[in-house]
Amino acid sequence: MEKIKLYLSGPDRLKKNAEELFKKKKELCEKYGFELLEYPKDLYKAKDSLENNERIAKQRLELIRECDVLIADTIDFRSFLEPYSESAFELGIGFGLFKKLYCYMPDTRLCHERYSGTKTLKDGKGYVDENGIGFEPGPVNLMLEYGAKLVKGDLEDALKTVAADFGKGWK
Amino acid sequence: MFIDLEGRLRKPLVYLADFEMFLPTCEETVKYWKETCDRYGFIGIFPGEGEKVEPGEDFFRRVFEHDCNWMYKCDVCFAQLDDWRGHEPDSGTLFEIGYFIGKDLPSYGFYTGGKKLIERDIPKKEEDGVFYDDKGYLIEDKGSSFDNMLNLIKIADSFEDMCRMARKDFDKLLIAAGHEPYPVKEG
Incomplete structure:
Protein backbone atom coordinates (compact mmCIF):
# COMPACT_ATOMS: atom_id res chain seq x y z
CA MET A 1 0.00 0.00 0.00
CA GLU A 2 1.26 3.45 -0.88
CA LYS A 3 2.28 5.48 2.14
CA ILE A 4 0.38 8.59 3.10
CA LYS A 5 2.42 11.62 2.02
CA LEU A 6 2.94 14.42 4.48
CA TYR A 7 3.98 18.00 3.93
CA LEU A 8 5.33 19.85 6.95
CA SER A 9 4.96 23.57 7.36
CA GLY A 10 6.61 25.68 10.02
CA PRO A 11 9.52 27.84 11.05
CA ASP A 12 11.92 25.00 11.92
CA ARG A 13 13.21 25.19 8.37
CA LEU A 14 14.83 28.47 9.44
CA LYS A 15 16.82 26.98 12.30
CA LYS A 16 20.59 26.61 11.99
CA ASN A 17 20.28 22.82 12.18
CA ALA A 18 17.20 22.75 9.91
CA GLU A 19 18.41 19.92 7.66
CA GLU A 20 19.34 17.73 10.62
CA LEU A 21 15.97 18.49 12.24
CA PHE A 22 14.23 17.57 9.02
CA LYS A 23 15.97 14.18 8.92
CA LYS A 24 14.75 13.46 12.46
CA LYS A 25 11.24 14.48 11.50
CA LYS A 26 11.38 12.25 8.45
CA GLU A 27 12.32 9.29 10.66
CA LEU A 28 9.53 10.17 13.06
CA CYS A 29 7.02 10.26 10.22
CA GLU A 30 8.27 6.88 8.99
CA LYS A 31 7.78 5.46 12.48
CA TYR A 32 4.08 6.21 12.04
CA GLY A 33 4.05 4.81 8.51
CA PHE A 34 4.04 8.14 6.69
CA GLU A 35 6.29 9.52 3.98
CA LEU A 36 7.53 13.04 4.56
CA LEU A 37 7.94 15.04 1.36
CA GLU A 38 11.29 16.83 1.15
CA TYR A 39 11.75 20.52 0.50
CA PRO A 40 13.99 21.56 -2.38
CA LYS A 41 17.56 21.64 -1.00
CA ASP A 42 18.02 25.26 -2.09
CA LEU A 43 15.38 26.32 0.39
CA TYR A 44 17.90 26.10 3.24
CA LYS A 45 20.19 28.73 1.74
CA ALA A 46 20.39 31.94 3.77
CA LYS A 47 20.86 34.09 0.68
CA ASP A 48 19.58 33.65 -2.83
CA SER A 49 18.27 35.55 -5.83
CA LEU A 50 14.63 36.55 -6.05
CA GLU A 51 14.33 34.42 -9.18
CA ASN A 52 15.46 31.28 -7.33
CA ASN A 53 13.30 32.22 -4.35
CA GLU A 54 10.23 32.31 -6.61
CA ARG A 55 11.17 29.04 -8.32
CA ILE A 56 11.52 27.26 -4.98
CA ALA A 57 8.12 28.58 -3.84
CA LYS A 58 6.56 27.07 -6.97
CA GLN A 59 8.31 23.75 -6.31
CA ARG A 60 6.93 23.74 -2.78
CA LEU A 61 3.44 24.45 -4.12
CA GLU A 62 3.78 21.29 -6.20
CA LEU A 63 4.76 19.37 -3.06
CA ILE A 64 1.59 20.57 -1.35
CA ARG A 65 -0.39 19.41 -4.36
CA GLU A 66 1.31 16.03 -4.03
CA CYS A 67 0.74 15.53 -0.30
CA ASP A 68 -2.24 13.85 1.33
CA VAL A 69 -1.87 15.57 4.68
CA LEU A 70 -0.41 18.94 5.60
CA ILE A 71 0.78 19.47 9.17
CA ALA A 72 1.68 23.00 10.27
CA ASP A 73 3.55 24.19 13.32
CA THR A 74 1.49 27.17 14.52
CA ILE A 75 3.64 28.29 17.43
CA ASP A 76 3.87 32.10 17.79
CA PHE A 77 6.51 33.48 15.47
CA ARG A 78 8.04 36.97 15.47
CA SER A 79 4.78 38.24 16.88
CA PHE A 80 2.36 37.57 19.68
CA LEU A 81 -0.56 35.23 19.02
CA GLU A 82 0.34 34.83 15.36
CA PRO A 83 2.04 31.80 13.77
CA TYR A 84 4.70 31.73 11.09
CA SER A 85 3.38 33.30 7.89
CA GLU A 86 4.19 30.25 5.78
CA SER A 87 2.28 27.96 8.16
CA ALA A 88 -0.95 29.96 7.81
CA PHE A 89 -0.47 30.47 4.07
CA GLU A 90 0.27 26.82 3.36
CA LEU A 91 -2.71 25.69 5.44
CA GLY A 92 -4.83 27.94 3.21
CA ILE A 93 -3.32 26.42 0.08
CA GLY A 94 -4.05 22.97 1.46
CA PHE A 95 -7.61 24.05 2.23
CA GLY A 96 -8.07 25.09 -1.41
CA LEU A 97 -6.69 21.73 -2.50
CA PHE A 98 -8.94 19.69 -0.15
CA LYS A 99 -6.00 18.28 1.80
CA LYS A 100 -6.31 16.90 5.32
CA LEU A 101 -5.05 19.72 7.50
CA TYR A 102 -3.55 19.62 10.99
CA CYS A 103 -1.73 22.16 13.08
CA TYR A 104 0.02 21.84 16.40
CA MET A 105 1.31 24.10 19.13
CA PRO A 106 2.38 23.52 22.72
CA ASP A 107 -0.07 25.97 24.28
CA THR A 108 -3.64 25.83 22.99
CA ARG A 109 -5.24 28.17 25.50
CA LEU A 110 -7.48 30.84 23.99
CA CYS A 111 -5.70 33.87 22.51
CA HIS A 112 -6.71 36.24 25.28
CA GLU A 113 -5.57 33.70 27.88
CA ARG A 114 -2.19 33.38 26.19
CA TYR A 115 -1.76 37.13 25.95
CA SER A 116 0.69 38.39 28.56
CA GLY A 117 -0.26 42.07 28.27
CA THR A 118 -3.23 43.90 29.74
CA LYS A 119 -6.63 42.74 28.54
CA THR A 120 -10.13 43.84 29.40
CA LEU A 121 -13.57 42.42 28.79
CA LYS A 122 -15.47 44.72 26.42
CA ASP A 123 -19.26 44.91 26.56
CA GLY A 124 -19.31 41.46 28.14
CA LYS A 125 -18.63 39.97 24.70
CA GLY A 126 -14.93 39.53 24.25
CA TYR A 127 -11.53 40.71 25.39
CA VAL A 128 -9.53 43.57 23.95
CA ASP A 129 -5.87 44.42 24.43
CA GLU A 130 -4.48 47.72 25.73
CA ASN A 131 -4.99 49.26 22.25
CA GLY A 132 -8.64 48.26 22.17
CA ILE A 133 -7.96 45.54 19.60
CA GLY A 134 -10.00 42.38 19.95
CA PHE A 135 -8.60 38.85 20.19
CA GLU A 136 -9.48 35.88 18.11
CA PRO A 137 -12.03 33.77 19.98
CA GLY A 138 -9.98 30.55 19.89
CA PRO A 139 -6.35 29.52 20.35
CA VAL A 140 -5.50 30.64 16.79
CA ASN A 141 -7.17 32.67 14.07
CA LEU A 142 -10.70 31.53 13.29
CA MET A 143 -9.76 30.40 9.77
CA LEU A 144 -7.02 28.13 11.08
CA GLU A 145 -9.07 26.89 14.03
CA TYR A 146 -11.93 25.66 11.86
CA GLY A 147 -10.01 25.05 8.64
CA ALA A 148 -7.60 22.60 10.27
CA LYS A 149 -7.55 20.22 13.21
CA LEU A 150 -5.59 21.75 16.07
CA VAL A 151 -3.50 19.42 18.23
CA LYS A 152 -1.95 20.41 21.55
CA GLY A 153 1.69 19.35 21.70
CA ASP A 154 4.46 18.73 19.23
CA LEU A 155 4.87 17.08 15.85
CA GLU A 156 4.68 13.60 17.33
CA ASP A 157 1.34 14.42 18.96
CA ALA A 158 0.09 15.62 15.58
CA LEU A 159 1.34 12.45 13.90
CA LYS A 160 -0.46 10.33 16.49
CA THR A 161 -3.65 12.24 15.74
CA VAL A 162 -3.21 11.79 12.00
CA ALA A 163 -2.57 8.06 12.50
CA ALA A 164 -5.67 7.75 14.70
CA ASP A 165 -7.85 9.64 12.20
CA PHE A 166 -6.48 7.50 9.39
CA GLY A 167 -7.30 4.42 11.44
CA LYS A 168 -10.88 5.66 11.68
CA GLY A 169 -11.03 5.56 7.92
CA TRP A 170 -10.70 9.03 6.49
CA LYS A 171 -8.75 7.44 3.70
CA MET B 1 -14.13 43.52 -16.30
CA PHE B 2 -12.67 40.14 -16.96
CA ILE B 3 -13.57 36.98 -18.80
CA ASP B 4 -14.73 34.38 -16.30
CA LEU B 5 -14.25 30.63 -16.52
CA GLU B 6 -17.51 30.34 -18.45
CA GLY B 7 -16.38 32.93 -20.99
CA ARG B 8 -18.67 35.69 -19.71
CA LEU B 9 -17.50 39.28 -19.61
CA ARG B 10 -18.16 40.70 -16.15
CA LYS B 11 -16.61 42.47 -13.19
CA PRO B 12 -14.67 40.01 -11.02
CA LEU B 13 -15.68 39.52 -7.41
CA VAL B 14 -12.68 40.24 -5.23
CA TYR B 15 -12.33 38.77 -1.76
CA LEU B 16 -10.73 41.36 0.51
CA ALA B 17 -8.62 39.34 2.93
CA ASP B 18 -7.64 41.59 5.81
CA PHE B 19 -7.42 42.28 9.52
CA GLU B 20 -9.46 45.49 9.44
CA MET B 21 -12.35 43.93 11.33
CA PHE B 22 -10.24 44.16 14.48
CA LEU B 23 -9.63 47.90 14.05
CA PRO B 24 -11.78 50.94 14.86
CA THR B 25 -11.02 52.38 11.39
CA CYS B 26 -12.53 49.36 9.66
CA GLU B 27 -15.60 51.03 8.15
CA GLU B 28 -13.66 53.93 6.64
CA THR B 29 -10.89 51.71 5.25
CA VAL B 30 -13.25 49.18 3.72
CA LYS B 31 -15.27 52.01 2.12
CA TYR B 32 -12.08 53.28 0.47
CA TRP B 33 -11.10 49.79 -0.66
CA LYS B 34 -14.50 49.09 -2.19
CA GLU B 35 -14.56 52.47 -3.98
CA THR B 36 -11.05 51.89 -5.30
CA CYS B 37 -11.99 48.40 -6.48
CA ASP B 38 -14.96 49.89 -8.30
CA ARG B 39 -12.77 52.48 -10.06
CA TYR B 40 -10.60 49.67 -11.40
CA GLY B 41 -13.50 47.48 -12.50
CA PHE B 42 -13.59 45.08 -9.53
CA ILE B 43 -16.33 44.32 -7.03
CA GLY B 44 -14.67 44.27 -3.62
CA ILE B 45 -16.24 41.90 -1.11
CA PHE B 46 -15.53 42.45 2.57
CA PRO B 47 -15.88 39.08 4.31
CA GLY B 48 -18.12 40.57 7.01
CA GLU B 49 -20.78 41.68 4.54
CA GLY B 50 -23.83 39.74 3.44
CA GLU B 51 -26.24 37.87 5.61
CA LYS B 52 -25.61 38.53 9.30
CA VAL B 53 -24.32 35.62 11.33
CA GLU B 54 -26.75 35.44 14.23
CA PRO B 55 -25.42 34.81 17.74
CA GLY B 56 -26.04 31.39 19.21
CA GLU B 57 -24.67 27.89 19.23
CA ASP B 58 -21.50 27.28 17.26
CA PHE B 59 -21.36 30.98 16.39
CA PHE B 60 -17.67 31.10 15.43
CA ARG B 61 -17.87 28.04 13.22
CA ARG B 62 -20.75 29.72 11.42
CA VAL B 63 -18.64 32.89 11.02
CA PHE B 64 -15.92 30.70 9.48
CA GLU B 65 -18.46 29.15 7.10
CA HIS B 66 -19.84 32.60 6.23
CA ASP B 67 -16.36 33.81 5.25
CA CYS B 68 -15.63 30.58 3.36
CA ASN B 69 -18.82 31.02 1.37
CA TRP B 70 -17.51 34.37 0.15
CA MET B 71 -14.17 32.78 -0.70
CA TYR B 72 -15.93 30.11 -2.76
CA LYS B 73 -17.88 32.78 -4.67
CA CYS B 74 -15.01 35.15 -5.43
CA ASP B 75 -12.81 35.13 -8.51
CA VAL B 76 -9.80 36.98 -7.14
CA CYS B 77 -8.19 37.73 -3.78
CA PHE B 78 -6.68 41.02 -2.62
CA ALA B 79 -4.84 40.66 0.69
CA GLN B 80 -3.56 43.12 3.28
CA LEU B 81 -0.06 41.89 4.12
CA ASP B 82 1.10 44.55 6.54
CA ASP B 83 2.42 43.47 9.94
CA TRP B 84 -0.14 42.36 12.46
CA ARG B 85 0.70 41.84 16.13
CA GLY B 86 4.41 41.75 15.33
CA HIS B 87 6.52 41.15 12.26
CA GLU B 88 4.20 38.86 10.33
CA PRO B 89 0.96 39.41 8.37
CA ASP B 90 -2.35 38.30 9.86
CA SER B 91 -2.65 34.51 9.78
CA GLY B 92 -6.33 34.55 8.80
CA THR B 93 -5.51 36.76 5.83
CA LEU B 94 -2.73 34.38 4.78
CA PHE B 95 -4.98 31.36 5.10
CA GLU B 96 -7.55 33.06 2.89
CA ILE B 97 -5.16 34.13 0.14
CA GLY B 98 -3.56 30.69 0.38
CA TYR B 99 -6.94 29.21 -0.51
CA PHE B 100 -7.00 31.25 -3.75
CA ILE B 101 -3.43 30.18 -4.60
CA GLY B 102 -4.47 26.57 -4.02
CA LYS B 103 -7.35 27.10 -6.42
CA ASP B 104 -4.98 28.70 -8.94
CA LEU B 105 -7.04 31.90 -8.86
CA PRO B 106 -5.49 35.37 -9.28
CA SER B 107 -4.06 36.51 -5.94
CA TYR B 108 -2.59 39.89 -5.09
CA GLY B 109 -1.38 41.49 -1.90
CA PHE B 110 -0.24 44.88 -0.68
CA TYR B 111 2.46 45.66 1.85
CA THR B 112 3.05 49.30 2.74
CA GLY B 113 6.24 48.67 4.72
CA GLY B 114 8.42 49.06 1.62
CA LYS B 115 11.25 46.92 3.01
CA SER B 145 9.73 41.33 1.65
CA PHE B 146 8.40 38.00 2.90
CA ASP B 147 9.44 34.42 3.52
CA ASN B 148 9.81 32.05 0.60
CA MET B 149 6.27 30.79 -0.02
CA LEU B 150 4.69 34.22 -0.07
CA ASN B 151 6.49 34.82 -3.36
CA LEU B 152 3.53 33.05 -4.94
CA ILE B 153 1.55 36.24 -4.34
CA LYS B 154 1.92 39.29 -6.57
CA ILE B 155 2.63 42.07 -4.09
CA ALA B 156 2.28 45.85 -4.52
CA ASP B 157 3.17 48.79 -2.26
CA SER B 158 -0.36 50.08 -1.63
CA PHE B 159 -3.98 49.10 -2.09
CA GLU B 160 -4.32 51.24 -5.20
CA ASP B 161 -1.05 49.95 -6.70
CA MET B 162 -2.37 46.43 -6.16
CA CYS B 163 -5.61 47.32 -8.02
CA ARG B 164 -3.52 48.84 -10.82
CA MET B 165 -1.35 45.70 -11.01
CA ALA B 166 -4.37 43.41 -11.17
CA ARG B 167 -6.11 45.64 -13.71
CA LYS B 168 -3.06 45.49 -15.96
CA ASP B 169 -3.08 41.68 -15.84
CA PHE B 170 -6.81 41.47 -16.56
CA ASP B 171 -6.57 44.05 -19.35
CA LYS B 172 -3.92 41.95 -21.11
CA LEU B 173 -6.38 39.07 -21.19
CA LEU B 174 -9.22 41.32 -22.35
CA ILE B 175 -7.12 42.76 -25.18
CA ALA B 176 -5.95 39.29 -26.21
CA ALA B 177 -9.61 38.29 -26.50
CA GLY B 178 -10.40 41.32 -28.67
CA HIS B 179 -11.96 43.55 -26.02
CA GLU B 180 -11.12 47.08 -24.97
CA PRO B 181 -9.14 47.53 -21.72
CA TYR B 182 -11.26 48.60 -18.75
CA PRO B 183 -11.62 52.41 -18.54
CA VAL B 184 -10.28 53.11 -15.04
CA LYS B 185 -12.07 56.00 -13.33
CA GLU B 186 -10.00 58.83 -11.85
CA GLY B 187 -9.84 58.94 -8.05
Missing part, protein backbone atom coordinates in the same frame (compact mmCIF):
# COMPACT_ATOMS: atom_id res chain seq x y z
CA LYS B 116 12.84 43.64 2.11
CA LEU B 117 12.64 40.99 4.82
CA ILE B 118 16.31 41.44 5.69
CA GLU B 119 15.78 45.22 6.11
CA ARG B 120 12.82 44.96 8.44
CA ASP B 121 13.17 46.07 12.06
CA ILE B 122 13.19 42.49 13.36
CA PRO B 123 15.63 42.25 16.30
CA LYS B 124 18.54 40.38 14.76
CA LYS B 125 22.12 39.31 15.17
CA GLU B 126 24.70 38.59 12.50
CA GLU B 127 26.81 35.46 12.20
CA ASP B 128 29.23 35.27 9.27
CA GLY B 129 27.13 37.63 7.18
CA VAL B 130 23.89 35.78 7.91
CA PHE B 131 21.17 37.25 10.11
CA TYR B 132 19.11 35.42 12.71
CA ASP B 133 16.29 36.75 14.87
CA ASP B 134 16.39 36.72 18.66
CA LYS B 135 15.01 33.17 18.74
CA GLY B 136 17.68 31.89 16.35
CA TYR B 137 15.53 31.71 13.23
CA LEU B 138 17.17 32.67 9.95
CA ILE B 139 16.04 35.92 8.35
CA GLU B 140 16.06 35.13 4.65
CA ASP B 141 17.98 37.44 2.34
CA LYS B 142 16.45 36.52 -0.98
CA GLY B 143 15.22 39.78 -2.48
CA SER B 144 11.71 39.54 -1.08
